[in-house]
Amino acid sequence: MRGMHRLGAILGLGIMAQAGCLLSTALAGAADETPLQIYGLVLDETRLGNGFCERREERAPVRRDCAASRQALPPITAIDVQTTPAPHVRLTLAPDPAGRDRDVRIWYAPREQGGQSFMIATRTYHEYELESVRGAVMEAFGPPTVAFSHAEMEARGIEVADLTVNTLLYVDDVLPDAQQARLARRLRTAFNPTGAELFSLTNTRLYALARLLGPDFRGAIVQISESGWTHHSTVSTILLDLQRAHSIFRLDG
Numbered sequence: 001m002r003g004m005h006r007l008g009a010i011l012g013l014g015i016m017a018q019a020g021c022l023l024s025t026a027l028a029g030a031a032d033e034t035p036l037q038i039y040g041l042v043l044d045e046t047r048l049g050n051g052f053c054e055r056r057e058e059r060a061p062v063r064r065d066c067a068a069s070r071q072a073l074p075p076i077t078a079i080d081v082q083t084t085p086a087p088h089v090r091l092t093l094a095p096d097p098a099g100r101d102r103d104v105r106i107w108y109a110p111r112e113q114g115g116q117s118f119m120i121a122t123r124t125y126h127e128y129e130l131e132s133v134r135g136a137v138m139e140a141f142g143p144p145t146v147a148f149s150h151a152e153m154e155a156r157g158i159e160v161a162d163l164t165v166n167t168l169l170y171v172d173d174v175l176p177d178a179q180q181a182r183l184a185r186r187l188r189t190a191f192n193p194t195g196a197e198l199f200s201l202t203n204t205r206l207y208a209l210a211r212l213l214g215p216d217f218r219g220a221i222v223q224i225s226e227s228g229w230t231h232h233s234t235v236s237t238i239l240l241d242l243q244r245a246h247s248i249f250r251l252d253g
Contacts, residue, residue, distance in 0.1 A: 027140035036220050040071035048108040048115030118244035126233045130226035133233040144168035146187045158195030162228035170220040202236040216243040
């Protein structure tokens with residue numbers, strides 16, 4: 001790895017082989033006991049000020065503080081740190097193999113509340129159709145707790161031209177079994193969004209997500225969209241702990 005990047009003083013401190021490879025890089029480490037990861041970033045292990053470990057090139061030395069880390073970020077070209085409304089950072093990553101920009105955004109609880117991340121988000125682009133990319137997501141994260149096809153989204157009152165969209169929701173399986181079952185049951189029985197709410201699920205406010213998903217939702221929101229023109233796909237992925245976010249913001253309206 002090229003090394004460990006530290007946050008500055010401002011905070012006080014991847015089916016088809018190529019598609020599967022690209023997604024499994026973004027959703028790194030998905031096959032182990034903590035499947036919900038983005039480039040190896042995990043909600044409970046990604047803490048304010050702890051820095052980031054980049055993917056090690058062959059034969060490159062590994063720094064001691066990265067040797068045991070599951071993080072495998074591509075080279076980081078810039079770090080933009082903000083403190084309001086909560087500490088958050090945008091990591092600009094080296095372009096993907098096709099030269100497209102990519103980044104990761106991370107929001108943290110304040111240091112006095114433990115500094116753990118409550119939201120990690122990224123967007124990746126793939127030169128494959130939705131079904132192939134959806135298969136790669138499921139290979140990485142497993143079967144979704146609930147899923148909505150494009151037709152199901154349109155049946156809920158939205159028409160989308162020149163775009164095919166799927167929405168997948170996951171309950172984090174690191175939770176205790178009883179909590180997993182309760183959150184999964186809520187998603188399957190009480191989660192009843194409109195088509196417009198589903199379409200904007202990865203680009204909406206936390207209080208709206210708390211209203212839709214429940215104030216203690218913890219898991220992943222994945223939205224895959226295929227262009228009707230190019231038939232290339234975009235994957236928006238959010239790892240989210242709303243209970244942790246609730247300790248920072250008022251999410252009850």
